[in-house]
Amino acid sequence: MVEHVGLPRLEDFCWIATQEKNVYAGLAVAIALIHDRPRYFAHIISELLYWLDEDRIIFGSDYAIWEPKWIIEKFLEFELPEDIQEETGVTFDLEVKKKILAGNAARLYNIDIEKQKEKLKNCQLSKRIA
Secondary structure (H helix, E strand, O other): OEHHHHOOOHHHHHHHHHHOOOOOEEOOOHHHHHHHOHHHHHHHHHHHHHHOOHHHEEOOOOOOOOOOHHHHHHHHHOOOOHHHHHHHOOOOOHHHHHHHHHHHHHHHOOOOHHHHHHHHOOOHHHHHHO
């Protein structure tokens, strides 16, 4: 996985990832742009969806730097500007977002999300967070 999606060399990263099917895009640091530079983030995510598709993009937040709750909330609310969506022809709906946030990593690491949810249902920490 390439963290920060190779920024500032997004185009180079996309060309490499197009050729190498085992290369995944990690959104750490790049995803924070969703707050201050939403149009730039829209460009980044649409290029990744266009070149790699939704199955090779992995959520990352550089958690040690900040609490990721606000990023996840903004990511779930985020919509691509119409002109970017028309140009790239990509879909960025809730199903795509779920894959990026958890589904793709779960698939890569053989994690059964439903089984993990069940395990955490009675966890004291998860009760405090909810």
